[in-house]
Amino acid sequence: MSAATFEEMSASDFFYRNRDIAGLSNPSRSIFVAIREAVENSLDAAESEKIPPDIYVRLSFEAEATQDTQVYKLRVEDNGCGIQPRFIPSAFGQVLYGSKYKLKQARGTFGLGGKMAVLYGQITTHQPVSVTSSTGQEKIYSFKLMIDIQRNKPIILDRKVLINKDNWHGTIIEFTLEGDYLRAMPKIIEYFKQTAMVNPYANLTFVDPKGRLYKFTRATTAMPDPPKETMPHPYGVDVELLQRLILITECTTMTGFLRQHFHRVGEVTATKFLDFAKIQANKNPKKLTHEEIVRLMQNLKKYKDFLPPDASCLSPLGEELLKAGVMKELNPEYLVVHQRKPSTYEGHPFIVEMAMAYGGNVPKRDNFVIYRFANKIPLLYDEASDVAYRVISNMNWKRYKVSPEMPIAIVVHICSTKVPYKTVGKEFISDRPEVRREEANALREVARQIQHFLARKEHVHNEKKRLSIFSKYLPKIAEFSTTLAGETRKPDIEKLLKSVQKYGTEEE
Amino acid sequence: MEQRKNKVAERRLDVLKALKSFGANIYKQLDEGNFPTVTMPSRSTENINYDPVTRQYILGEKAVGRSTRNIRHIKPFTQLAFVALFSNELTTQRKTSTLRDVYYSSQAYEMTFQDQQESNNLITDLETLTGFAREDFSIFPEERSAIFGDLDIGYTVPGYEGKSVNLTSHPDGVLIGPAVTSSEFQRTSAKIVIAIEKGALFTRFIEERVHSKHDALLISCGGQAPRQTRSFIRRLHDELGLPVFILTDGDPWGMHIAQVIISGSANAAHLRELNTPDAIWSGVWASDIVDYKLPTDPLDEVDLKRLTELQKDPRYQTDPVWQREIKVFQKIKRKTELEAFSRYGLTYIVDEYLPAKLDQKPKEPPKKTGKKTQE
Numbered sequence: 001m002s003a004a005t006f007e008e009m010s011a012s013d014f015f016y017r018n019r020d021i022a023g024l025s026n027p028s029r030s031i032f033v034a035i036r037e038a039v040e041n042s043l044d045a046a047e048s049e050k051i052p053p054d055i056y057v058r059l060s061f062e063a064e065a066t067q068d069t070q071v072y073k074l075r076v077e078d079n080g081c082g083i084q085p086r087f088i089p090s091a092f093g094q095v096l097y098g099s100k101y102k103l104k105q106a107r108g109t110f111g112l113g114g115k116m117a118v119l120y121g122q123i124t125t126h127q128p129v130s131v132t133s134s135t136g137q138e139k140i141y142s143f144k145l146m147i148d149i150q151r152n153k154p155i156i157l158d159r160k161v162l163i164n165k166d167n168w169h170g171t172i173i174e175f176t177l178e179g180d181y182l183r184a185m186p187k188i189i190e191y192f193k194q195t196a197m198v199n200p201y202a203n204l205t206f207v208d209p210k211g212r213l214y215k216f217t218r219a220t221t222a223m224p225d226p227p228k229e230t231m232p233h234p235y236g237v238d239v240e241l242l243q244r245l246i247l248i249t250e251c252t253t254m255t256g257f258l259r260q261h262f263h264r265v266g267e268v269t270a271t272k273f274l275d276f277a278k279i280q281a282n283k284n285p286k287k288l289t290h291e292e293i294v295r296l297m298q299n300l301k302k303y304k305d306f307l308p309p310d311a312s313c314l315s316p317l318g319e320e321l322l323k324a325g326v327m328k329e330l331n332p333e334y335l336v337v338h339q340r341k342p343s344t345y346e347g348h349p350f351i352v353e354m355a356m357a358y359g360g361n362v363p364k365r366d367n368f369v370i371y372r373f374a375n376k377i378p379l380l381y382d383e384a385s386d387v388a389y390r391v392i393s394n395m396n397w398k399r400y401k402v403s404p405e406m407p408i409a410i411v412v413h414i415c416s417t418k419v420p421y422k423t424v425g426k427e428f429i430s431d432r433p434e435v436r437r438e439e440a441n442a443l444r445e446v447a448r449q450i451q452h453f454l455a456r457k458e459h460v461h462n463e464k465k466r467l468s469i470f471s472k473y474l475p476k477i478a479e480f481s482t483t484l485a486g487e488t489r490k491p492d493i494e495k496l497l498k499s500v501q502k503y504g505t506e507e508e
Numbered sequence: 509m510e511q512r513k514n515k516v517a518e519r520r521l522d523v524l525k526a527l528k529s530f531g532a533n534i535y536k537q538l539d540e541g542n543f544p545t546v547t548m549p550s551r552s553t554e555n556i557n558y559d560p561v562t563r564q565y566i567l568g569e570k571a572v573g574r575s576t577r578n579i580r581h582i583k584p585f586t587q588l589a590f591v592a593l594f595s596n597e598l599t600t601q602r603k604t605s606t607l608r609d610v611y612y613s614s615q616a617y618e619m620t621f622q623d624q625q626e627s628n629n630l631i632t633d634l635e636t637l638t639g640f641a642r643e644d645f646s647i648f649p650e651e652r653s654a655i656f657g658d659l660d661i662g663y664t665v666p667g668y669e670g671k672s673v674n675l676t677s678h679p680d681g682v683l684i685g686p687a688v689t690s691s692e693f694q695r696t697s698a699k700i701v702i703a704i705e706k707g708a709l710f711t712r713f714i715e716e717r718v719h720s721k722h723d724a725l726l727i728s729c730g731g732q733a734p735r736q737t738r739s740f741i742r743r744l745h746d747e748l749g750l751p752v753f754i755l756t757d758g759d760p761w762g763m764h765i766a767q768v769i770i771s772g773s774a775n776a777a778h779l780r781e782l783n784t785p786d787a788i789w790s791g792v793w794a795s796d797i798v799d800y801k802l803p804t805d806p807l808d809e810v811d812l813k814r815l816t817e818l819q820k821d822p823r824y825q826t827d828p829v830w831q832r833e834i835k836v837f838q839k840i841k842r843k844t845e846l847e848a849f850s851r852y853g854l855t856y857i858v859d860e861y862l863p864a865k866l867d868q869k870p871k872e873p874p875k876k877t878g879k880k881t882q883e
Contacts, residue, residue, distance in 0.1 A: 484531020491538035
């Protein structure tokens, strides 16, 4: 029997071996994910400073790799906040290192995607990534990096400092990777289109390997407020988090501790809760026993009267911007948008925004066209697994006199500090009752408005038809009767035609 | 017979007057700034009654309106005005046309009739509205009936005025079309009219010289007699004072072909003088099947159902012969055709059967009356 050997595996090594979970499963999917992750990082970087994003993406052909794959160079430029030079190597060369481990809404969640793309580029082409960035100060820093996969550490191959004469701020990354652009192309173009829809204040430019230019121009410079960092909500904590908070707290009473470290807990709520949990209000949190901490956690989840989390940590698009985005990309005949009030699941706040567009450039299919977004990123895969798909399928559309054959697009946007994705690949939202309820309510609201629109449209259509029938036949009757009666002058029927409009639909 | 010529011309003027007044009525309403409306007797089943005085179906008091204010009425209203105009032109120019023509010529005015039936219905509307038959408006259905016999007619149709013809001039018989129906009767040696359901027997009768043997005018109905043929038979009866005998197949359908010539149809309840109440159904009766031992076929379900319907029909209450024959049909459950007499030789029907039937006593005036039923 041979002895088993154990060795530690670094985070980057782990993801190297399990890159499927980040969506880098095949050559066409990988190239899509690489572009997506880079663009999302750029959007986050611009939005955090409320800068209307200008993002330029270029994918260029480098060489043939295998029968089905090619080597491409990907370059992504943004005008975001930039990265301070001391963070650059780790931000791009160390997996699970990032600026997003805070409780606020952001596109990425794990600090994983961008680096995974770089990692993927490195393992398929063995080329370094080059990163150029400035925060708008007097210098621009340029790095050439590789990842030491086994140790999860960046290797700096080159570092340059340039003078920033124009106060440029932003980040440019460039790396090579293997992939299959031709097969990925439809998804990539769709990705840009939908990203433009949900980021109407962004300029997106994409130059593909054949030199084709795709340009999505912003329709507005208005931007949603960037999300604020927030404290954890009592419903969302676990024992580990409680212990960490107890470790760092400077409070000496339980009341103070709760008020200081939890979202929307004030004097009154804290007192009432401690009474409910049978914990002394003046107890020093550092003296809680292990059992007491577990009980505290359980009671935090049980107590019904905590205020729901406010949405300041969220940055929904808002009805106006959602409208602008959908208008810009679909130019529908009629559009309704609706934003739900913030809600929570397991202590995580979330907001559902919904839009329903009729006609215009809405693609006509046998079923509704569904656009799904989470924290302003388009979800393009596994539509049928998404909770939104089920909510839409289960809706009693007959009640709203809406049928799937109509040219209707439904836009679902969920934003949250923790989007309830079902997989690391971030492609669909899991079916949680709270989310399902919010989406269903939002859908009912927009459906009601679409119903009114359709009724009005039908009414106008009928009125037009009525009028056209009268204007078609009355002159003929006038002509025939004039001849029959042997008259020479035709009777004046203008007054009659005008009066028809007044009759409304009484004879319908 | 100068009188008749005046009558034909007069009727034409009456038709034109009626059409003009229809147009003037619409014109006046339009000119006064109102949506034109017309009212006419309803042709729905509950408004069709059997009238014992005229011995035909007539329309009751119930009226229906057509208003151009109503979105569902305006198209048929326009079509009605078109049909009136179309008829006006035909009658003025003394031309004739068919129902099919109306259907097609409407398309030039972008108000296509959905089908022939729709345009036919509108012509019936115009008939109801004016009280004139479509033949008066010079609109004729397809022809399939013919006449043969010693009758001189004088044409009134354009181009033939003053010309006359003898209706024995063509051995196939003469088509009963607009030229014949609008003609004047000048001279005849005939003493009776024999209307025959089938063209084949009509030809046999001509070959066997039934017209001279019995001094008869022979008419081929071609199945259910067209309205103009029915109206022509009525004229032969009224103007020449000739008794009318009808020969049909020995089945419920043949019986009813005779009945429609005698009592008219519910569909034509809005019109007068299409029927000949004094005409006589001579055969083939159900009792003839028994008496002459004719070859037969069994009556099927549909035949029997039809018999039950006819039994209740008010037109069948007027002469006891109807009820009697219906009962015989129901009893023997057999039917036969005119051709069945051929089993006794080709001339049997002419030499034996016909004289026997013509000798039957003329019908007594009706005693019982009943109420409406559909044709």
